[in-house]
Amino acid sequence: MADTLHRTPLTRDRILLAAVALADATGIQSLSMRNLAQDLGVVPMALYKHVANKDELLDGMIDVVVGEIDPPRQDTDWKQSVRLRILSARQMLIRHPWAPLAIESRNMATMAVLAYLDSVVATLRAGGFSTDLAHHVMHAMGSRILGFSQELFDASRRAGQTGVAEVDAPTGFPPEIAARFPHLAEISAAASHDDASTVGSGCDDQFEFEFALDLLLDGIDRLRQQGWTSSHRVR
Amino acid sequence: MADTLHRTPLTRDRILLAAVALADATGIQSLSMRNLAQDLGVVPMALYKHVANKDELLDGMIDVVVGEIDPPRQDTDWKQSVRLRILSARQMLIRHPWAPLAIESRNMATMAVLAYLDSVVATLRAGGFSTDLAHHVMHAMGSRILGFSQELFDASRRAGQTGVAEVDAPTGFPPEIAARFPHLAEISAAASHDDASTVGSGCDDQFEFEFALDLLLDGIDRLRQQGWTSSHRVR
DNA sequence: ACCTGAACACCGTTCAAGT
DNA sequence: ACCTGAACACCGTTCAAGT
Secondary structure, eight states, X not given: OHHHHHHSOOOHHHHHHHHHHHHHHHOGGGOOHHHHHHHHTSOGGGGGGTOSSHHHXXXXXXXXXXXXXXXXXXXXXXXXXXXXXXXXXXXXXXXOTTHHHHHHHHOSBOHHHHHHHHHHHHHHHHTTOOHHHHHHHHHHHGGGGGTOOOOSSOTTTSOSOOOSBOSSOGGGOOHHHXXXXXXXXXXXXXXXXXXXXXXXXOSOHHHHHHHHHHHHHHHHHHHHHTTOOGXXXXX | OHXXXXXXXOOHHHHHHHHHHHHHHHOGGGOOXXXXXXXXXXXXXGGGGTOSSHHHHHHHHHHHHHTTSOOOOSSSOHHHHHHHHHHHHHHXXXXXXXXXXXXXXXXXXXXXXXXXXXXXXXXXXXXXXXXXXXXXXXXXXXXXXXXXXOOSSOTTTSOSOOOSBOSSOGGGOOHXXXXXXXXXXXXXXXXXXXXXXXXXXXXXXXXXXXXXXXXXXXXXXXXXXXXXXXXXOOO
């Protein structure tokens, strides 16, 4: 097995794909240069021929997954076009749960991310947004444009961990927690009841994501229709 | 100097405050058990008498800073009350730039965080929100309730880093990047022009935060007035 | 010139030895 | 019983030695 791996020559692409696969399978915490090298059947130092360091490896991995986001559709209005792309980005993040933390920890945009953001702005401008409003809209959407859900606590990011209480799965609210935080218990009970189709884990993440997304898109559309400008700024 | 530090007995509170101060000063990356111990003038192992491990240390630090968020005001309506608390949370995060990453990496709510969230839900319920709508609102607000800005790229999180391009400071868009991503260059130029008071770093973060916050609060208020329920759900 | 093993400077945490 | 130094099992990366 290590034999066949040795036969294929090591390339930057092979390293990046193996790194993505390893992060998908075992989480970003388990992704180390030494670990990745072992997966590829090479000595750790061999990786440094193709990537300068671990940060550059992460940048490459980000470019790989951002490249999986659907291209923009030209046959709909701006709202539907942006909406579908953001939902596509979200599907990508579901396939690669480590990506949000990796992207955030890098705090610099890679070329692939910049290209994606540029094309979203292009859709807005074509839809009649002023540069001014488009700018504020990009800020307001924030990382949601990349499919981030900004959940209060995201259990999918890390596996098992010693902790205090899980908010993510309100179904399993322990009684003593429910007693101390009655309002949280109340709304978490509402979540379990109003959606019979969701079994087990409580909240319907897809619905919550679209709820927030549409809240923003509707508000943004209203501003666009009103011809909003920065001069509306009162404070 | 180490003498005077040795005199004061080591307590959990002293450790937590020193850890917060160290993270404030040098960033979360520089916060190690060994480093913190040296700051306190004790041997690393001495810390483990008061905190079980590093995760528990982080939980304690989170409780310290979440405790700095203003208590709810009772003399206004729900919208103003929630708005002011979220802006207070944001001020806290500005004092402690490491906190967002720390809170996200923990992915479990500490008792202090749960208490804060519970009181926000209480304000919503008192303001006439159904448990159903309050639940979706909490999801839609996400970490913004804790003051998170969900910027696309947050330069304040990490210090200098080798990277590709900074999106955070659009004023300094290098020419070759501007040529490749014309729509991004266009809206970043708009940002610099429409606000003469912002010098240097380009965007007015406080304005962008309030813009997005008010967009959400206004949309939420509209749903509340309309008596929104989950049955509006079409898909 | 290329490859790579050993080494360096860290890390969180365990554990046993010293008091 | 308490405290703590040494040690363990990692990490990213440097560097010099071997081919």
